Each structure stands twice: as structure tokens, then as C-alpha cells.
Amino acid sequence: MKSLAKSTAMALAIGAVAAGTADAADVVVTTNITTSTTWHNTDTINLHAQIFVEDGATLTIEPGTVIASDGVVPGDPGGGLVVARGGKIYALGTQTDPIIFTSKIDVGTWAVDVTHPTGKNPKTGTWHEGANEWGNLSIEGRAYISENAIATNTLAPNSANYGELEGLVLPPGDLKGRYGGGNDNDDSGTVKYVSIRYGGKIVTLNNELNGLSLGGIGRGTDIHHVEIMNNVDDGIEIWGGTVNLKYISIWNIGDDCLDIDQGYRGQIQNVLEVQGYSIDAAQGGGVGDNLNETDGAEDSFYQPVTTTTIYNLTAIGQPAPGAGDHGAAFRDNARVQYRNSIFMDLGDRLVSFDNTDGDGGDGYGVAGTLSWASTWTTDSSVTSAVNPFNGTTEISPAQAYTAQQPGKLNEIKDSVFFRNLSASAYTEATAVGVLPPDGTNNNVLVASVLDSAAPIQAIVRGSPVTKGGLIMLPVVSLDPRPKNEALTSVASAPAAGFFTPEPYRGAFAPNETWLTEWTASDAFGFTNDTSQWRNLGCELDGAGGLPELLGAGPASSGSANSLALINARPSSLAILFVSTSNTPTPFKGGSLKPIPILLQVAVVTSGDGEITLPFLWPAGIPAGTAFFFQYGIDDTDAVKNVALSNALAVEAQ
Numbered sequence: 115m116k117s118l119a120k121s122t123a124m125a126l127a128i129g130a131v132a133a134g135t136a137d138a139a140d141v142v143v144t145t146n147i148t149t150s151t152t153w154h155n156t157d158t159i160n161l162h163a164q165i166f167v168e169d170g171a172t173l174t175i176e177p178g179t180v181i182a183s184d185g186v187v188p189g190d191p192g193g194g195l196v197v198a199r200g201g202k203i204y205a206l207g208t209q210t211d212p213i214i215f216t217s218k219i220d221v222g223t224w225a226v227d228v229t230h231p232t233g234k235n236p237k238t239g240t241w242h243e244g245a246n247e248w249g250n251l252s253i254e255g256r257a258y259i260s261e262n263a264i265a266t267n268t269l270a271p272n273s274a275n276y277g278e279l280e281g282l283v284l285p286p287g288d289l290k291g292r293y294g295g296g297n298d299n300d301d302s303g304t305v306k307y308v309s310i311r312y313g314g315k316i317v318t319l320n321n322e323l324n325g326l327s328l329g330g331i332g333r334g335t336d337i338h339h340v341e342i343m344n345n346v347d348d349g350i351e352i353w354g355g356t357v358n359l360k361y362i363s364i365w366n367i368g369d370d371c372l373d374i375d376q377g378y379r380g381q382i383q384n385v386l387e388v389q390g391y392s393i394d395a396a397q398g399g400g401v402g403d404n405l406n407e408t409d410g411a412e413d414s415f416y417q418p419v420t421t422t423t424i425y426n427l428t429a430i431g432q433p434a435p436g437a438g439d440h441g442a443a444f445r446d447n448a449r450v451q452y453r454n455s456i457f458m459d460l461g462d463r464l465v466s467f468d469n470t471d472g473d474g475g476d477g478y479g480v481a482g483t484l485s486w487a488s489t490w491t492t493d494s495s496v497t498s499a500v501n502p503f504n505g506t507t508e509i510s511p512a513q514a515y516t517a518q519q520p521g522k523l524n525e526i527k528d529s530v531f532f533r534n535l536s537a538s539a540y541t542e543a544t545a546v547g548v549l550p551p552d553g554t555n556n557n558v559l560v561a562s563v564l565d566s567a568a569p570i571q572a573i574v575r576g577s578p579v580t581k582g583g584l585i586m587l588p589v590v591s592l593d594p595r596p597k598n599e600a601l602t603s604v605a606s607a608p609a610a611g612f613f614t615p616e617p618y619r620g621a622f623a624p625n626e627t628w629l630t631e632w633t634a635s636d637a638f639g640f641t642n643d644t645s646q647w648r649n650l651g652c653e654l655d656g657a658g659g660l661p662e663l664l665g666a667g668p669a670s671s672g673s674a675n676s677l678a679l680i681n682a683r684p685s686s687l688a689i690l691f692v693s694t695s696n697t698p699t700p701f702k703g704g705s706l707k708p709i710p711i712l713l714q715v716a717v718v719t720s721g722d723g724e725i726t727l728p729f730l731w732p733a734g735i736p737a738g739t740a741f742f743f744q745y746g747i748d749d750t751d752a753v754k755n756v757a758l759s760n761a762l763a764v765e766a767q
Contacts, residue, residue: 147171147201155179155211158232160218161193164249164283166290169200172303178211180232183248184218185315192315194249194323196282197302198290199256199330207307207339209650212236212632216311217247237631241638245346245368245392245400247312250323252279255302255331256295258514259354260377260416269416270501271508272296277330277353277376281323293329296508298356298379300332307339307632314346314368314392322347322399325367331357333380341365343634344392346400348373348407354418356380356517358612361628365635366390366588368400370407371429374448375471377411377418381517381612383425384621384628388589388635389438391581397439401582404439405429405460409471410447415481417501420448421494422517425607427455428570428594428621433535434578434585440466441534442526446475447483449523451494454603456569456596456620458532465526465543490525490546494518519608525555530569530599530619532560556604569600569620592641594629595622609658609723614681616662625666648763650742656749656757657683658723663745663759670767671733679745679759682723687748690715690727694741712741719747735766 141157146166153159155178162183167173173195175181183193195215197203207213214236223242224234261267261277268275273296282291314323325342326349333356341363342349349364354376362385364371371387393400406429410419432438438461442452445468457464467486469477479485482500484492497503497511505511521527526548534540540559543549549559560567571593578585600619607613618624626647635641647665654660661682667675682688692713719725725745742763749757 147173150174152176153179153181156231158182160184161195161248164194164196167195167197167201167203168290169198172202172204173197174204175206175213177206177208177213177307179213180221180236181213181215182218182221182232185248192246192249192313192323194313194315195251196290197253199254199293199295202301202303203253203305204303205305205308207632209307209339209630209632209648212307212309214309214311215251215313216309219244219247220312237637239634239637241640243391243393244312245314245344246316249315250281250313250325250327250345251310252282252323252327252329253302253331253335254279254293254329255335255355255357256297256300257330257332257355258296258298258377258418259294259330260411260418261294262413262416271417271503271514273508279327279329279353280321281327294354295330298332298509298514299334301334302331304336305340306336309341309343309632309634311343311634312345316346324348324351324373326350328355328357329353331355333357339628339632341633341635342367346392351375352378354378358382360384360612362386363629363633363635364388365640366392367402368392368395369398369402370404371402372405373407374420374422375409375412376420377416378420378422379418379515379517381423383607383613385424385427386594386621387427387429388592389431390588391586394581396582397584401584401586402432402438404443404466405431405441407443407445408448408450409445409475410449412446413475414447414477415483415500417498417503418514419498420450421515421523422449423451423453423519424455425453425613426616426619426621427452429455429457430573430589431458431460432586433459433461433533434587435461435536437461437584437586440464442466443468444486444524445469445471445477447478449489449518451518451521451524452526453528454606454616454619455526455529456532456600457529457534458569460534460536460539462536463538463542464531464534464540465546465548467542484523487546489523492523494521494523496523526557528556528603528605528619530558530560532567532569533563535563558599560599567598569596569598571595571597590640592635593627594620594641595624595627596620609681611659614659614662616680623664625664646764646767650761650763652744652758653760654753654756654758656747657751661745661747661757661759663743663762665743665762665764667731668767669731669741669764671731671735673731674728675731676726676728677743677762679719679725680723682719682725682745682747682759683749683751683757684719684721684723686719686723688717688719688725689746690717691744691746692741694739737766739766740764741766
């Protein structure tokens, strides 16, 4: 156990703030990346073109790097970053040192900080109405897609099928804009703790950039803790592929918060969507449209077809009539399982049967595919026999469709619906059995419209404003942690694989928001976390994925506190390591340094891989003393047989 103690102490390491340099360079980037390159956090990166990370090259972005583009160069489509097929990106932000993609206009609102390379403090700022101020982040991979716009593409899955990503400016015949292939395990790198703000430069009419565009990305790519704030088009759009997403925050988007197309077959968990507006323009070009828009295939009888599961979604709409469209729109044979979620303040329908995407698709029930109604009654184990994966020249259907859980192809289960006041809010949902009389889906329709009955802790809206001809009620303060019916769920995500079993509804645990320190919503004061606990990351995978450690209670003399460990290996030895530091708020960022172990507590996890440890906060601890907690778990499936939970920090009051 000595080596475990040593490795855990290092994982808990939190250090003194490193001094920046006031005269760091504003590095203007105008040419593509063809060899492995690192962007350093001692520089500010200014993109003066669409910069491509080309096939065979790797771009590494250090924690704390600011990519702030001015987007005003003549002929410049906005200054954006595109990772082409075969290229890789390692955007390695942390909670304390996030990577920020934004505009010079945003940086201009930050407080002065001469120690930071920008001369400003990136954890400050003021929200402004804006988008189109630079480009976006686009990533292209080699996983399967379905796309009928390319004449050589086949209806059935084929590794030669490809798409051409929207919003890119390339000469005819240039292949850097292509995505898709036949490798569902493709690895395009890692994007974590990244805030993307004020983007979406319009290239031409109907050719806008999303905040984050993902084309044919494989499940070998890691994307988590990503925020999109203010974008002219969709927050995140996914075309095909199998990439998994976790801890996603999407605010004030000019079109759809999350838009899925072309046979996406990944898994998604912990998503916050706050509908609003980015600029004063028509709905879909500045004012939010659907919270979730899901297309099955580019035409509905192609394969792959979108087949996915989304756990722990908090979707907050615009409540004025017509101000926001649907909570979940379904098109072109899409199959989506929504579970353990919150849908509230929707301006229109909870479930929308759009049938087609308006781009020439044929919708549900054509060419032998399932009807709309049938997708809500057909078991998720059933795969389409129309243009299927063949298992000979391509992978088998069983290998292709692994994202969904036992249930039905389309469903909304174990979720809470609150203050959705449109006359047709539940018409289609009732028709397809989301709200059946017998309550078999474990959904809760809250009768009261009072804030006291809400499934989240608090929401404050600003005064009405008219944008795009619609009345908007902007969210100016939000505590999205669960309350009332959202505090518990009947079921939760499975313990194995990508998902984390979280026994509540919505995107957040009762005691922490995962938004603190790294997001624009936190910097702008929208989601200031009143919890004293901070999630520091540093986890290592185990048999069930990432073990999760949660803390509750104020760190004040004599107060009751508790630690809860979930998603650890069942019936395994778990050592809780406790460390301390007298440096006030040491988890605010900077370089790392080891901290001595103060205490070790050995326990054995339950048969569900869970532990709850209640304790009373001791008296007499000096205010500002920071304590750090982390479990090391005996786990033969983990690196060196040890899994690590995330580390938590809390400061004595």
C-alpha cells in the first residue's frame, strides 16, 4: 500500500499559484499544422484563418491556454480550428486551468490581471449579446456515417462513405473537409475542460459554424467537461460516429442546443441546456430553436441510423409562447432513449414528431423501416433489416449498435416534467406512451408551476426582451442541482462501461454542479456554486468506469458532513486518503506540488460498489485550511490494480 499512498498523494497534489508573464506573445496563427505542435499557456493564440491540424499531426494545448481570435481579417472566415481525419488534438484543460476558445471582444470584458498572458483574468468577465465573433472548433474522424448527398455513397454502411463538414472554406477537391470511414474506435484525441464562446462565424447563407462540430468521431476520442456559450448556430452538432460525451454545458444558442445527425451511435451523460439567444436574429439564426434535435440518417432508410442513449439531461427552455421550440425533436428514423432527465419551461412540445429534416429525407416508415409509433414499442435490441451492416465486409449489427440500454428504441423514462405550459406540450408524448395512465415509465409530471415545486434548486430570469421577434426571458442565475422529485430516481445508468450510475434526475448531483471555475457561466455569475466542495478530477478508470466521490455539508465547526463513493468495484477494499494544506484556496490553480497524507481510512465497498461515510466537522481548524479527499480502490481491471476516485477539496470556514 505504500506505492498506492504515494500515487494517491500525487493525484491529490494541489499547489501554489504560478506567476504568469505580463509580456507574453499574442501568437497569430495563419498556416495549417502539419507537424506535432504545442500551444503554450504563456501565449495567447489568435487564429487568423481556419487552421487545420492535418493528417498525421498532433496539436497539444496546455491547461490554461486562451485562444482569443479577432475575426476581422479581410477574407478570414472567422478564425477557427479544424482537426482533419488522421490529425489529433489534446486540449488538456483542467477545472482550475480551463482552455478557453473565444473572441477578443470577450477578453476585453475580463478584469485586469497583469500576471496572465492576456493581461486579463479569464475567470471573470461580463456576458454580452454576441456571436459570429470568430469561428469554431471542428473535429473530423473515421467512424461510420450515413450521408446521401455524396453520389458515390451507398445506402448500406461502407467504410468508403464520407461527408463534407459544413462551414469549412476549402478549394474544390481538397480532402481536409471530409469525415467518415469504417473505424468506430477511431481516436481523434482528448478535449476536456474547454469553454467555447461567442463563435459560429457565418460563412455563407445556411453554412454556419456550430460551437463544436463532430464529424464521424470514434469512441476512442475523449470529450468531457465542454461548454458552449453564445453561438450563432447549434451548440454541438454530431454527424455519425460513436464518440461519447459527458459533462456538457450549452447556453444561449442561436439554433439547437444539441443536434445529432447521420447515424450517431455514441452515449451521452450529464448535459445542461439553457435556451436563450445569442444575437437579435430569427429563430435558428440567433434565437434558440429546439433543445434537442435528432435526425436518424441523412435519409431515413440509410444506415447507420442514429441509435443512442442520453442519461441525466437538464433541459431548460424558454417559456413564453413560441419563444422556444421542442424539448426533443425526432426526425428520419432517429432512435433515442432519454433517461433520468429534467425537461422544464419548454415553449412548445416535449416530444415533437418532425418526421423529416426538411432536406429531402423521407421520414419514418418508408422503404420497410419502422413507423414512428413502432419505434416507441419495439425493443432496443432490434436492429433494422433495411440496408444493414453485413458483418462480412463491414462490422455486424451487434457490433455497430451498442449504445442503447434494454428498453425501447425511442423512450423517455424516469424523468421529471415541470412548467411546460404549451397547450400541446404533452400531446405527442401521451400518444407515444411517455405519459401512460399506468406510470410504467416512472416519469413525474409536476402539477404545480411554483418555483418551490421545481426539480432544480433555483432559477432567476431577467426582464422580457424581444429578440428575433420573440419574447425571451433570459436566465440570469441558476442553481441546477436537483430538488423535489429530481433528488431520487427509480433507476440509474448502468455501472459498466462509459456511464456512471447516478441515482437522481438531471445533470447534477445534490452537492456540486461541476460548472465551478472552468465555465463562462461561472465567470459571468450565472451559476456561482454555493457549495464549498470542489471536484478536482485526478480519477483513474476501474472495472465500472470512473469511481465518483461526492461531498456534502458545510466545513464549519461541529457541522454534519458526508462523503459518498459510487461506481467503484463492488466489495473491494477502498482507502480514503485525507490531506491538508494551510494555503488558502490552493485549488484555485497553478503548478502542482505534493501534499502530505494526513489520514487513511480503510473500508470495503458494498455489493453495489458504494460507500457513504458520515462525519462531524471538527472544531478549532483555522479558517482557510483546505482539506483534500480521494479514494484508492483495489481493482484488478485498473492500471496497477488501483482505481482512483476524483479528488475533492473543501475549505474550513
